[in-house]
Amino acid sequence: MLTKSGYIILGCISGNITLTGKLQEQLMQAADTANKRLKKRTLYALQSAYGSEICGLYTDISDALTALVHVEEELIQQGMARCLQWGIMQGKVNLIKDGVKSVQLGGKDLQQLKSSILALSPRKSRFVILTQHRQADYYGQLGLMLWDGMVSDWNIKRDCEALGVFLQGNEYKAAADMLNIAKPQAWKKYQSLGMARYFAIREIILSGRLAIES
Secondary structure (H helix, E strand, O other): OEEEEEEEEEEEEOOOOOOOHHHHHHHHHHHHHHHHHOOOOOOEEEEEEOOOEEEEEEOOHHHHHHHHHHHHHHHHHOOOOOOEEEEEEEEEEEEEEOOOOOEEEEOHHHHHHHHHHHOOOOOOOOEEEEOOOHHHHHHHHHHHHHHHHHHHOOOHHHHHHHHHHHHOOOOHHHHHHHHOOOHHHHHHHHHHOOHHHHHHHHHHHHHOHHHOOO
16 A cells, blocks of 8 residues: 555535436546646546545645646536535545555545535535645635636526537637627627636636645
């Protein structure tokens, strides 16, 4: 059994979300997408555990935050938003062999992180950050809550297609062609969804500055 240190990330199905086979498949797909985008920036790639969790290990907090955002955005594009509660913790994990090639993450720090996530009230916050620096933890969680607030204002069912186009980085002119709508209509949709504000706070979160600087 090997032990590695870094930033542990764990996402758990929210207590008010019903676990289904389709949701399990969506979680695995979202994790795979994030892994492809962060292929060279991970100590241990995101994996699905118990069908209701996603966990991984990163060297930097910015990479862990990036993985979180990528998973969330992938779920939005699948029409399933805000179904996970998240925790990021600086600590150690055990790499436990489960079969010939399969490896599972374990250890007391991972269990502590899970306990902290389960203690969250989904109505108040979906995130907990434990970097060993109280003020950095506070600002990191505050930034994620601001970002999450923007997502909660979206009508995912109505705007899923448009959000998928914009979240892939397409500006409104390209989006108009992809959505088969007029450019003014695409621009109006971009503004109504608050995409400029969304990408501004997203950039700050991905940089990791909120969880590093006080």
